Structure formats: C-alpha cells, structure tokens
Amino acid sequence: MISFDKVTKRFGSNLALCEISFDCAAGSVHAVTGENGAGKSTLMNLLAGIFPADGGEIRLRGEPIAPERPSEARRLGISTIFQELTLLPNLTIAENLFLGREPMRGAMVNRRLMQERAREIMARLGSSLDVDTYCGDISLADQHLVEIAKGVSVDADVYIFDEPTAALNAPEVEKLGALLESLKAAGKLVFYVSHRLDEIFRFCDRVSVLKDGRHVETRATLSLTRDELVSLMVGRVLSQFFPARPTPAESAPVELGVRDLQVVEAGPKVSLALRAGEIVGLAGLEGQGQRSIIRALAGLHPSMAGEVTKNVAGEMKLLKLSVVETVMAGIGFVPEDRKTEGLYLPLSINQNIALGMLPRLSIWKIAPTGRNLIADLMLRMNVRSTSAGQEVGQLSGGNQQKVMIGRWLAAGINVLLLEEPTRGVDVGAKTEIYGLLRDFAHRGGAVLVVSSELLELLGLCDRILVVRQNEIVAELEGAGTSEEEVMQYALTGHAKHSQASPCLN
Amino acid sequence: MFELIQKSRRSGLSLIVLALPITLFILLCLSSSTFTRFENLANVNSQIAALLIASLGQGLVAISGGIDLSVGAVMGLTSAILVTVDPALAVPLALAVGVVVGLVNGFGVTLFNVHPLVMSLATMTVVQGMALAVHPIPGGTVPAFLRTMAVSRFAGMPAAFFWCVGAIVFAWFLLNLSRFGLRTYAVGANPISAGRNGIAVIRHKVLCFVLCSLSAVIAGIFLSARVGAGDATMGASYSLDTVTAMALGGVQLAGGTGSVLGVVAGVLTLGLISNGMNLMGISPFLRAALTGVLLLAAIGFQRRETIGA
Numbered sequence: 144m145i146s147f148d149k150v151t152k153r154f155g156s157n158l159a160l161c162e163i164s165f166d167c168a169a170g171s172v173h174a175v176t177g178e179n180g181a182g183k184s185t186l187m188n189l190l191a192g193i194f195p196a197d198g199g200e201i202r203l204r205g206e207p208i209a210p211e212r213p214s215e216a217r218r219l220g221i222s223t224i225f226q227e228l229t230l231l232p233n234l235t236i237a238e239n240l241f242l243g244r245e246p247m248r249g250a251m252v253n254r255r256l257m258q259e260r261a262r263e264i265m266a267r268l269g270s271s272l273d274v275d276t277y278c279g280d281i282s283l284a285d286q287h288l289v290e291i292a293k294g295v296s297v298d299a300d301v302y303i304f305d306e307p308t309a310a311l312n313a314p315e316v317e318k319l320g321a322l323l324e325s326l327k328a329a330g331k332l333v334f335y336v337s338h339r340l341d342e343i344f345r346f347c348d349r350v351s352v353l354k355d356g357r358h359v360e361t362r363a364t365l366s367l368t369r370d371e372l373v374s375l376m377v378g379r380v381l382s383q384f385f386p387a388r389p390t391p392a393e394s395a396p397v398e399l400g401v402r403d404l405q406v407v408e409a410g411p412k413v414s415l416a417l418r419a420g421e422i423v424g425l426a427g428l429e430g431q432g433q434r435s436i437i438r439a440l441a442g443l444h445p446s447m448a449g450e451v452t453k454n455v456a457g458e459m460k461l462l463k464l465s466v467v468e469t470v471m472a473g474i475g476f477v478p479e480d481r482k483t484e485g486l487y488l489p490l491s492i493n494q495n496i497a498l499g500m501l502p503r504l505s506i507w508k509i510a511p512t513g514r515n516l517i518a519d520l521m522l523r524m525n526v527r528s529t530s531a532g533q534e535v536g537q538l539s540g541g542n543q544q545k546v547m548i549g550r551w552l553a554a555g556i557n558v559l560l561l562e563e564p565t566r567g568v569d570v571g572a573k574t575e576i577y578g579l580l581r582d583f584a585h586r587g588g589a590v591l592v593v594s595s596e597l598l599e600l601l602g603l604c605d606r607i608l609v610v611r612q613n614e615i616v617a618e619l620e621g622a623g624t625s626e627e628e629v630m631q632y633a634l635t636g637h638a639k640h641s642q643a644s645p646c647l648n
Numbered sequence: 649m650f651e652l653i654q655k656s657r658r659s660g661l662s663l664i665v666l667a668l669p670i671t672l673f674i675l676l677c678l679s680s681s682t683f684t685r686f687e688n689l690a691n692v693n694s695q696i697a698a699l700l701i702a703s704l705g706q707g708l709v710a711i712s713g714g715i716d717l718s719v720g721a722v723m724g725l726t727s728a729i730l731v732t733v734d735p736a737l738a739v740p741l742a743l744a745v746g747v748v749v750g751l752v753n754g755f756g757v758t759l760f761n762v763h764p765l766v767m768s769l770a771t772m773t774v775v776q777g778m779a780l781a782v783h784p785i786p787g788g789t790v791p792a793f794l795r796t797m798a799v800s801r802f803a804g805m806p807a808a809f810f811w812c813v814g815a816i817v818f819a820w821f822l823l824n825l826s827r828f829g830l831r832t833y834a835v836g837a838n839p840i841s842a843g844r845n846g847i848a849v850i851r852h853k854v855l856c857f858v859l860c861s862l863s864a865v866i867a868g869i870f871l872s873a874r875v876g877a878g879d880a881t882m883g884a885s886y887s888l889d890t891v892t893a894m895a896l897g898g899v900q901l902a903g904g905t906g907s908v909l910g911v912v913a914g915v916l917t918l919g920l921i922s923n924g925m926n927l928m929g930i931s932p933f934l935r936a937a938l939t940g941v942l943l944l945a946a947i948g949f950q951r952r953e954t955i956g957a
Contacts, residue, residue, distance in 0.1 A: 193844075214846035229841040231834045233658040233904045242834055243846035251825045277657045 144169040144204060144332040145190070145301060151198035152185055158356055159185045162199065165351050165361045169300070172323050172333045174343045174364070177353035177376055178541075178569030183336050184226065186353065187303050190334075191223040192216035203301070214243065217297060224294035226305040226336075226567075230286055232279025237261035239278050240293050264296045265289075269318050284429045287311055288318075295322065302326060303334040306567075308342060312429050312595065313630065320346055338376070338569055340369055341598075352376055376571075384574055385602035386581035388622055395419045396454055398589040399440070399474070399558050404449030406435035411614035412449065417558065417589040419454075422580060424604035424621070425593045427633045432613035433593045434479075437560050440591070441476035442466040453558070475499075475551030477544070479562035485547050488536030492528060492546055493517055495535050499550030520549045525575055541565075541572025548579055557588045564592060565599060577603050597626055611636045658833060659907035660898030664949070666909075668896065669916035676920060680927045688923070690806040694799075696919035697808040698723070698871040699889055700912065703897075704819040705863025706890035707911040711823070712856040713836040713903025714757060714764040719864040719890055721775035722749055723883025726868030728779045731788030731878030738791060742865050749775060750861035754854030772887065779880035786879040790872050798873035811870055815863070820908045822859075832856060836903030885936065892939050893918045895946035918942070 145167045152160040160182045167173045175183045189196050192210030200207045203219060210216035216223065230239045237258045246253040246260070261274040270288055278286055291307055304323075308316050323346050326333050335347050343350055344364055352359040352375045359375055367375075395418040403412040413436055417423055425433040438444035440451065442465045452459040453472045462472055469476070478484035487495055496517050517531055524545045528538055535546055544564065551559060564580070565573045580590050580603065594600050600607055604621040609632040617632040631638065676683045683689075702719050709716045726742040733741055749771055756767040800807050823829035834842040835852050843849045867886070872878055891901075897914025899906030918939070925935050 212846070213844050214848075217846055223844075225844060229844040231837045231841055231904070233833055233837045234830070238830055242830065242842070245827045245830060247827065252827050252830060279657055 146202045146205075147186070147199070148202065149199035150186070150189065150196050150201060152182075152189060152194075153197050160189075160196075161356045163353070163356075163358045164199075165358055167332055167334070167349070169332050170327055170330045171348040172327055172335050172346050174335045174337065174347035174350035175353065176336070176338055176343060176350055176372075177359070178338070178571050181353040181376075181569070182356040183353050184305060185356075187223070187305055187334060187336055190216065190221055190301070191225075191303060192221075217244075217299070220298075220300040221303065222294045222297035222299035222301070223303040224291050224305060224307055228286055228290050230278045230290055230293075233277060235275050235277055236265065236272060236281075236289050237274040239289060240264060240274075240296055244297075260296075264292050268292050268295075268322065282430050284311055284315055288315060291319065291322070295326070299331070301332045301334070303336070305336045306338075307335075308337065308339060313597075316342070340372060343372070344369070376569075384577075386578050388581075388605060389420070389585070395421070396457075397459070398454045399591075400450075400452040400459060401440065402450045402452075404436065404439060404451065405447040406432060406439050406444060407613050408447050410447070411612070413613070413615055415608060415615065417591055419557075419587045419589055420584050421605040422584050422590040422592065422603055422621075424600035424607045425591065425610050426597060426600050426607050426629050427610035429595060431610050431633070433610045434562065435613065436610065437476075437562060437591060437593045439464060440469070441474065441560050442469040443476070470554075470556075473556045474558040474560065475554065475556040477547050477551070477559065477561040477564060479566060481543055481547050486535050486543060489534060491532045492521065492526065492535055492538075493531045495546055496520065496550045496553050499554040517549075517553065520553055524549050524579055539569070539572075540567040541569050541576070544568055544572070544576060545579070548576070548583075552583065559583060559588060559590045561590065561592045563594055563596075565594075565596070573599075597629060601626060601629070609633050658905060660900055660905040660910050660950075661907055661913075662898055665896070665898040665913050669913050669920060672917060672920040672924065676924050676927070680924070683923075683927060688927075690808075692919055692923045693806055693812065694808040694874060695923065696915055697811050698867040698874075699886065699893060699919065700812050700915045701815045701870065702864050702867035702883075702886055703890040703893040703911050703915050704815055704908065705860035705867075707894050707897070707899050707906050707908070708819070708823070708832065708863075709764075709856050709860040710891075710894055710899045710901055711836045711903060711906040712832045712853055713839065714853065714857065715768065715891065715901060716753060716857060716860045716864075717765065717768040717887045717891075718749060718753060718772040718775055719860065719867075720883035720885065720887035721772040721779065722746060722861050722864035723868035723871060723886055724880045725775050725779035725782070726865045727872040727878045727882045728783035728880045730790050730794070730869065730872050732783050735791035735793075739794075739869065742869065743862065746861040746865035747858055750858030751854060753861065754857035757857070758850040758853050776880070783878050783880045786877060786881075788878040790876055790878065794869060794873040795876055798870055799876075808870070808874070815866075816908060816912060819911075823908055828852075828855075833904055836905075838904075885939075888943070889918060889939060892943040892946065895943055895950070898950065900950060901947070914946075 147163050147165055149162040149164055150160055151162055163186060175186065177183050188194060190201060192213045192215050195209055195211060208219055210219055234242060240261045241257050246256045258274055265272055265274060268288060272281065272285060278289060294302060307319060311319065323333055337343060347364050349361060350364050350372065351361040354376065397416045398419050399417040401413065401415045403414060405412055425436060427433050435444050439446040446464055451462045451464060453462050455472060462468060482488060487498065521531060526542050526545045528542060535543060565576055568576065584590050592600065592604065601621060607619045607621055607624060607629060608615045609617040609619065609629055611633055616636045619629065702723065706716060706719060725745060729742045729745065730738045753768055753771055756762045757764045798807055802810060831847050831852055834847060835849055839849045868883060871882055893914035894911060896917045897910030899910055921938065922935055
C-alpha cells in the first residue's frame with residue numbers, strides 16, 4: 144500500500160532521516176518504533192503532510208505522493224492521529240470531530256447531522272460522552288479518545304497512530320486494540336508509532352525499527368522476542384532495564400512527612416512519609432488525585448488542610464506549601480509537561496541548569512555559571528548535545544528530561560517529586576533516567592513519582608502507594624507486588640476477595 | 649440565557665457581562681427623566697451604531713487571536729475619502745482601502761510574524777497620516793444619499809437601528825452558523841492544532857483582518873453621514889473604544905472566546921455610560937479617562953485560562 148524509497152529529510156544541518164526504505168501492506172498494523180529522536184515521528188509527519196521530504200519517494204499504491212498540507216494528505220486517504228492533541232478546548236466534541244470537514248447545509252454548518260454522526264463515531268469507540276461537551280471540559284484520557292475518534296472517523300486507507308496510548312489507561316488501550324482489529328479487517332493500513340513494547344507485540348503484525356534516522360530492520364512481530372526488539376532499538380542488549388533495588392534500610396530518616404493532607408475540599412486525608420534513599424510511586428487510574436497530591440507537595444496545587452514537614456539538617460521543619468518555600472527547603476518538582484512548565488526552551492543547557500541554582504542564592508549574588516559543575520553533571524547524566532551552550536528546545540525528549548533533573552541536582556535538593564518522568568522519552572534514555580533517580584536516592588535523596596505507566600512504577604519503586612478517589616488505598620512493596628494487584632486496588636480500592644479475576648476492561 | 653452562560657467556555661458570557669448594561673439602563677431610567685424619552689433613546693442608538701459595527705469587526709479579529717488598533721484610523725480615512733472623492737466612487741474606494749489595510753495587517757501578522765498590536769499600530773499611524781493628508785481640516789459634504797441612509801426614519805425607527813440590526817445579524821450568522829465562524833474559534837484557540845485539522849490558518853486570519861477593516865469602513869461611512877461632514881480624526885477614540893467594548897463583553901484577547909451577544913452587551917455598557925455622563929453634564933474628557941479604567945477592570949475580571957493545554 145505504502146512504500147518508502149530512500150526517503151531523506153534534513154532539518155538545517157541535521158540529518159533527521161537518511162534513505163529510509165521499506166514497504167507496508169494493506170490490512171495490517173505496522174509498528175514504527177525506535178528511540179526518541181530516531182525519526183519515527185518525522186517519517187510519519189512526511190506522510191501526514193506536515194513538511195515535505197528532501198529526497199527519495201513515498202508511494203501510495205505505486206503512485207508517488209508528496210502531500211504538502213495536512214488537508215492534502217487527508218484527501219489522499221491518509222488520516223493521522225497526532226501525538227500532541229490537536230483538539231480545540233473551546234469546541235465541542237462533535238465540532239472537533241468534524242473541524243475542517245464540516246457537513247454543510249447551504250452556507251450553514253449542519254449541526255444536527257454533525258451531532259448525529261459524532262454520536263455514532265463515539266459509540267463505535269465505546270464512549271458515552273455527550274458530544275456537545277467542550278473538549279476543554281473532559282479528562283485528558285477522554286481527550287485522547289476523541290483525538291483517536293477524529294482520526295478514525297475520516298474515511299481513509301492509511302491511518303497513522305502516533306503514540307496514541309501515551310495518556311490512556313488500560314481500559315482505553317483495550318478499546319484501542321479492538322479498533323485496530325476492525326481497521327485491519329477492513330483492509331486498511333495502520334501505522335502504529337510507539338515505543339511501548341507490550342503494545343507492539345499485542346497489536347502489530349510487522350514492526351520497522353528506526354535508529355538515528357536510519358532504517359534498522361522490518362520484521363514480523365511474531366518472529367521477534369522482546370529482547371531482540373529492544374536490542375534492535377537500542378543497538379545493544381539490555382540485560383537490565385531498571386536499576387537494582389537495594390535492600391531497604393529501616394532506620395533511614397524521614398525526609399518528607401505528610402499528615403492529613405487534603406487536596407479536595409472535604410475529601411479524604413492523605414498521610415505518607417518519604418525516607419532518605421527510597422523511591423516511592425503513586426499509582427492509580429487517570430485523574431484519581433495522584434497529580435493533585437504531588438502538586439500540592441510542590442506548592443502548585445492548593446491544599447485544604449494538612450501538615451507537611453521536611454527534614455532540614457536533622458530537624459523536622461513545618462513547611463508552608465508554596466513554590467518558593469518548597470524549593471528553599473530542598474524539594475524539586477519535575478512536571479509532566481517539561482516544555483511549558485519546567486524548562487526554558489530557548490535558553491541553553493547551561494542557563495537552564497544555572498537558573499535552578501538561583502532561587503537558593505541571595506539576590507545580590509552574582510549568578511553562577513558553574514561551568515565545572517554543569518559539565519560534570521552533563522557527563523554524569525550522559526546528556527547528548529553539541530555543547531552546553533545548545534538550546535534546550537533542540538534536544539530530544541530524553542535529554543530535556545535529563546537537563547530538568549540535572550537542574551535540581553545542581554541546586555542541591557534532596558527530595559525530588561516527579562510527574563511522568565519518562566513521558567515521550569525513548570527506551571535508552573529511560574534506563575538512564577531510572578539510573579539517575581536510583582543514584583540520587585542512593586546518595587540519600589528521597590523520590591516520589593507519579594506515573595501512568597504501571598510497569599515503570601513496578602520496576603523502579605521501592606514502595607507503591609495506590610491512589611483512588613484522592614485517597615491512598617494501599618501500600619505495596621515494589622519488589623513483591625504485581626500489575627494485577629495494583630490494578631485491583633486502583634479499580635476497586637480493596638484486595639481481591641474471590642478467585643474470579645478482576646475485570647480490567 | 650443560563651444555557652448561554654453555561655457555554656461560557658466559548659462565548660465568554662457571564663452574568664456580569666449581561667447584567668451590566670441592564671443595570672445601567674435601569675439606573676439611568678431612575679435617575680434621569682429625559683433618558684427614557686424616545687428622542688434620547690434614538691440618540692443613544694445613533695451614538696453607539698458606529699461603535700457597534702466597528703466592535704463586531706474587532707471582536708472577530710480578537711476571537712481569531714489578534715487585535716486591530718487601526719480601526720479608528722480607517723474610519724478617519726473613510727471619512728476623508730467620502731468628502732473629497734466623486735460621490736459615485738467614494739464608497740467603493742473606501743471599501744477597497746479597507747480591504748488593502750486588512751490585507752496589510754493580516755499578512756504582516758501571519759507571514760511576517762509581527763505582533764498584531766505592533767502591526768496595527770503601524771498601519772494606524774500610516775492610515776491616519778494619509779487621512780490627514782487627504783483632508784486636513786474637518787468639513788466638506790457627505791454624499792446626500794448616505795446622509796439620508798444614516799439619519800432618516802423608517803417606520804418610526806431611526807436609521808441607525810437598522811444599521812445595527814444588519815451588522816448584528818451578519819456577525820451572528822458568520823460566527824454561529826457558518827463554517828467560517830467555527831474555524832475562527834478554532835484558529836483563535838490554537839492555530840497549530842487548527843492547521844493540523846486542515847484549516848488554512850494564514851488565509852483565515854487575513855480574512856478576519858479584512859472583515860474587521862471593512863467593518864471599520866462601514867462604521868466610518870455611517871458616522872460621517874450622521875455628522876454630515878468629513879473629519880480625518882473622527883475615529884481617533886474608536887480603536888480603544890472597540891477594544892474596551894469587547895473586553896466588557898467577555899471577548900478574550902487571547903483568542904478563541906467571545907460572542908456577538910457579548911460584543912453587543914459591551915457596546916451597550918460603554919454607550920450607556922457615555923450617554924449617562926452626558927445627561928449628567930460630566931466632561932467628555934472624563935469619559936475618555938473612564939474608558940481606560942473600564943478596559944483595565946474588564947480585562948482584570950476576565951476569567952482567563954490557558955487555552956490549548
């Protein structure tokens with residue numbers, strides 16, 4: 144259906160894609176995978192009409208194509224579900240689904256027809272959302288569902304799913320699986336861009352691996368094992384994805400104590416303690432309050448009640464929860480959306496790291512450039528860049544995240560709060576980030592992580608706290624628990640009673 | 649009405665936006681015996697017609713994520729053209745000038761990436777200068793047919809009433825019923841996302857600026873005809889007044905939020921305050937000062953949110 148023939152794309156002097164060639168057949172789900180910065184999104188963007196190729200040819204049923212605009216790609220029968228949401232918050236679900244191809248009645252938009260068809264589309268995805276709701280008013284997971292619905296509702300021959308599950312929970316991923324099956328059965332070609340191995344093996348027939356802008360291999364997924372795929376992606380065998388967990392030290396001092404914290408009015412109270420040297424995870428379904436809890440501790444989300452104490456030089460000090468106060472006390476926060484909430488994209492790596500050290504200095508002090516410290520940090524964290532003066536906006540997701548974490552390390556904090564630490568980060572950088580966090584904990588730091596990737600929490604954390612409806616319903620040993628057990632608590636709030644397996648969908 | 653307010657995510661309407669003009673109306677009824685006279689109400693209508701027409705255009709640009717400070721200058725140039733050019737050519741020429749100014753604003757903002765505030769400030773200066781060069785001293789006569797269209801009565805109602813209704817109906821259709829309106833909200837909320845949905849963002853924004861300049865031309869035609877003379881600086885206060893009226897009407901300058909009803913409410917609020925101060929004999933200079941305060945207050949009270957997150 145689609146063939147790539149020596150496709151090349153350059154960004155400035157940077158070779159993003161180098162002579163990519165492979166074929167994809169109709170009636171199949173074709174995974175495109177690789178580390179971040181490998182060029183998989185770039186390749187798909189060529190097909191989606193975001194920018195043109197610099198060399199080579201893309202053929203659709205043997206005919207060369209070169210869409211210049213998203214609308215042109217759509218006309219050619221290529222529909223894209225973008226990684227970044229393209230929904231407009233001030234449009235309803237129905238309006239978003241049909242934006243750019245509104246059904247008309249004369250000069251007017253035919254709203255009734257639009258709503259009717261929107262309801263059909265959403266029902267097909269098993270969603271009962273009111274199509275007249277504004278997209279800004281629904282949860283992130285639902286927004287992703289609408290985004291998928293929008294892409295699928297276009298009558299196309301080729302569908303591109305660019306990391307569709309980044310913000311989806313298990314039940315929605317199941318629905319997505321069924322959807323992919325039905326597209327496949329209808330003889331469509333589906334590109335599935337992802338670096339989630341589970342999904343590649345579950346959903347996809349064939350997989351093309353890219354690395355550093357080059358095509359490594361295209362194989363049937365059935366002929367591959369997980370380890371083989373990972374080594375194709377990373378270029379080396381991953382003996383251990385997560386760093387080893389040390390044996391817990393019972394006597395380690397509490398670094399951060401939380402008592403009766405309330406993040407919603409009249410809501411349940413949350414208590415927890417973070418000890419030096421441990422990594423603790425907050426697990427749960429999307430929107431159950433994990434985020435509010437960690438943000439409250441970072442001073443970004445208002446807390447209704449509660450007492451937070453921080454170990455300052457051996458003494459537990461009561462904290463007022465404001466950003467200034469928490470940073471001064473040595474608590475660093477790495478937000479989920481590092482691009483808008485965390486980093487200064489147009490500034491250099493140097494400046495980004497130095498800015499983290501500033502708040503804890505007197506305002507009259509000359510700003511430190513800390514070249515040695517920064518060079519040392521970048522080396523330790525293996526930040527891949529041309530120089531410390533490079534703009535952070537030009538780095539890949541994984542390297543940006545390393546700079547973000549490095550900034551707090553340079554600032555000398557000892558409690559690190561992280562939201563989705565490896566979102567949009569490739570496999571290779573993931574292990575490095577896990578290693579960094581473990582290393583930080585090993586030096587006496589305490590880490591609290593919120594993540595929607597359960598496997599990440601299971602592999603990384605010493606303890607997992609399961610949050611459900613703003614309440615901690617379970618505390619589990621990271622090494623001793625399972626995906627199933629955590630999901631059981633996350634869904635029902637209590638342990639399994641009977642032998643019947645919990646219904647995850 | 650409550651349903652309208654509930655949908656405030658897009659309309660920007662709130663109880664205050666709608667209650668403000670109503671409250672002012674009631675207060676004026678109670679405090680001044682002359683206010684409710686048909687003559688005065690007709691007068692208020694005439695006074696706000698030009699502001700309403702220009703504000704609807706400004707609102708469109710604002711919803712698409714821009715701002716146009718050149719509307720006042722365009723009104724002035726329109727006025728200058730009306731009294732200096734052959735009556736048969738005056739209106740088409742003024743409209744053509746509007747299209748050109750809109751295109752310049754639109755392309756400057758989209759293709760050359762100039763901030764709309766700076767872009768329209770620049771065109772404002774150019775257009776204002778040209779207007780003064782064409783017609784330095786107020787005076788001259790506006791073509792008779794225009795004057796008839798602006799000041800006569802039809803079926804007992806002042807002509808201004810029909811100008812207003814026409815503008816409102818057109819803007820309403822554009823924003824709420826047409827594809828263009830839906831896409832304007834999309835472009836204003838997030839141009840990148842809108843582009844990925846297959847909307848020609850540049851063309852769309854340029855079109856919004858052109859429509860805004862055209863509405864300024866029409867406002868200029870009405871105002872000159874009503875006054876009966878040409879004045880190159882006639883629109884001076886309108887650039888800021890339209891922005892203030894919009895802000896009072898809950899239209900957000902960040903783009904993506906606003907409604908025709910809101911703009912109408914904002915224009916009424918500003919118009920009633922003007923008229924009220926006039927009836928009470930308060931200096932027009934203070935009125936100008938108050939407009940600035942109102943703008944700040946309206947922007948300050950707007951419930952803002954980051955759109956596109």
